[in-house]
Amino acid sequence: MSSPGSILVVGASTAALATAEALRRKGYRGALTVLGAEPHLPYDRPPLSKQVLSGAWEAERAQLRPQQALDALDAEFVLGDPAVALDAAARTVTSAAGRTLAADAVVLATGIRPRSLPGSDGLLGVHVLRSLDHAADLRDDLLTAANAVVVGDGVLGAEIAATARALGAPVTLVGPQPALMARQLGPRVAALLGTLHVEHGVRLVPDTAVDALTEHHGQVSGVRLATGEVLPADVVVAAIGSVPATDWLEGSGLVLEDGVVCDSRCRTSAPGIYAVGDVARWHHEQLGAMLRLENRTNATEQAGIVAGNILGEDRPYTPVPYFWTDQFDARIQVHGMPFADADVEIVEGSEDDRRFVALYRRGGRPTAVLGWNMPKQTRLHRQAIVATADALLTLNR
Missing domain, CATH: 3.50.50.60 (FAD/NAD(P)-binding domain)
Structure with missing residues (x-):
């Protein structure tokens, strides 16, 4: 060819x-x-x-x-x-x-x-984050924020909340999952991540949908939850997917x-x-x-x-799914698929020390490896996911 x-x-x-x-x-x-x-x-x-x-x-x-x-x-x-x-x-x-x-x-x-929140068009103080220009605009607002609300409890929402707290902004994070990044990490590690955020001053509002935004003279003033509660906010970040x-x-x-x-x-x-x-x-x-x-x-x-x-090589693309995230002092790396119903075993380190490697198994077969502040060890345990086709074939079951 x-x-x-x-x-x-x-x-x-x-x-x-x-x-x-x-x-x-x-x-x-x-x-x-x-x-x-x-x-x-x-x-x-x-x-x-x-x-x-x-x-x-x-x-x-x-x-x-x-x-x-x-x-x-x-x-x-x-x-x-x-x-x-x-x-x-x-x-x-x-x-x-x-x-x-x-x-x-x-x-x-x-x-x-990025998806936008309904009713947010033209409203001052409401942001998404996908581009350099978005980041510059959001940073300017966070530096003077009296109350920041992050809507979305996935990777991006969690990272924005962590960075906003590091900038000194009061932060509330609201999302539909029972725990922060539960779909990406599974319940056990998600609970630990939630604890980390709370320790750094983030208020978490899990299992909750957003009903609407409130405004005053074109400036966002709050986030109305499905529960009826209104979270005061002069800065709102939508991290609700894409x-x-x-x-x-x-x-x-x-x-x-x-x-x-x-x-x-x-x-x-x-x-x-x-x-x-x-x-x-x-x-x-x-x-x-x-x-x-x-x-x-x-x-x-x-x-x-x-x-x-x-150029004519004719090769299939068959990766092991992988992502990482940095939040506060935690670097989390995930190889494979950490299903919510998987059995989780700490194979190195300790959750108490917040340095560990967790192996996820489903039906007795490994489906994911997660590392928390142990990058080298995580790469080594990744071989449990790569090693056998049987392990990969369980990922979509």
Whole structure:
């Protein structure tokens, strides 16, 4: 199979840049264009809720590569111009500025967009966090916040709450789960994380839905809960999940269902068009399931597979799911799937010391390894998940 003469990557974040780099690393020398919606050069998103929001990093430090490295890619970066339409048959993308970009192969890496709280449009003091600009605006408000409320008890909400407390803001975190990050960690470790937040002054309101926002003269003033209680708030952050950025692909002919649907090689339903990163929903051959993962590790690993497949390698993408989070003095790393009904055993360290490795088993088989402030040991125990196909096959049961 010959290499395509030209490749267009739509999106300019981690997955997009990793795809471009992998293409060059694998020997591709043809025309390469990266089309990005934001005006910024490719930057890392995990630091937004931590180092950038806290002020420990200037925005420039989140940039993924220095200008010299980007120049060495010999790629054309077209930034600040969102894609608005795709002609899949012609492999042509139209941008908001009216550009028409055609290529022999197209990689969709448009990521996700955050969900907003109903009634929040135009309301001062209400934020989402997905971009550098979002982080700057939220930081400004947190530095003077009298009462901050984070709505959402997943990874992002928990990280924002931790950073906001470190900035000195009074923080209440409200969410529908019985414990903080329960779906991501399982009940045992989620309870420990909740304790950590409470010790640092975060007020947790679990098992509770948000009914509405209250306002005064265009400024948010509170969060009304389904219980009827109103939490006072001059800053509200919505961390209530996201949706794949596929609205611009409506009518393109691609299969769209919770992302861009792909086969195990990350190929879409249209020849010559691939998807990568947060927007890609692909068939995981070992799990026998469709997956869409929203994390940096997935974005970079999947990019390598996509680049190789464009160039004729024909390899399935079969990762062990992985994510990490930093909150207060805790670094938590998770390999695999820590099901809520799994049996959890501490195999190294101690929960009391808050340095431990936990092994999750379901039906007697390992499904996940979680490390709390034990990164090296966690990587070693990861082999329990990688070692056998049987362990992987239990993940979707």
